[in-house]
Amino acid sequence: MTNQIHTTALQQVADIFDQRVPFHNLLGLEIKRYDTDGVEVVINMKPELVGNIHQNILHGGVTATLLDVVGGLTAFAGLVSSKQDWTIEQLQNRLTTLGTIDLRVDYLRPGRGETFTGTGSVIRAGNRVSVCRMELHNEQGTHIAFGTGTYMVG
Numbered sequence: 001m002t003n004q005i006h007t008t009a010l011q012q013v014a015d016i017f018d019q020r021v022p023f024h025n026l027l028g029l030e031i032k033r034y035d036t037d038g039v040e041v042v043i044n045m046k047p048e049l050v051g052n053i054h055q056n057i058l059h060g061g062v063t064a065t066l067l068d069v070v071g072g073l074t075a076f077a078g079l080v081s082s083k084q085d086w087t088i089e090q091l092q093n094r095l096t097t098l099g100t101i102d103l104r105v106d107y108l109r110p111g112r113g114e115t116f117t118g119t120g121s122v123i124r125a126g127n128r129v130s131v132c133r134m135e136l137h138n139e140q141g142t143h144i145a146f147g148t149g150t151y152m153v154g
Helices: 004-020 022-027 060-080 088-095
Strands: 030-035 038-044 050-052 099-107 115-125 129-138 143-152
Touching: 004 022, 004 030, 004 060, 004 088, 022 060, 030 060, 038 060, 050 060, 060 088, 060 099, 060 115, 060 129, 060 143
Parallel strands: none
Antiparallel strands: 030 038, 038 115, 099 143, 115 129, 129 143
């Protein structure tokens, strides 16, 4: 069950990640969905994101970045949903400590496509550290890559 403080906190986080992080803006990253039930982040292919000019495929660093962003958002959503009595101030303080501890990316197929969507799920939501699994698919549903990330959440 999501309460109003949870919804407000997640909306603030989505706004920061979606609008105020310059690197995310450079990539064209867009958060399509963000709540305690799921995360969906999209990047549309553009010439600046090509990593292999002979095959016209998405750069592996863009893939890793998208998975990492999804993982961080997923970890924070897991923290938010871990208890009902968070205050907005507590969650804002926790956000300042959000960071990647470890990220593993498995590239399954070349990044061909026009639109790439990252989704995530929590494997373990802890009070200080959370572990998430992230997936990247193109617009045809082809599984391009997956990642496992460990995130500091407090």
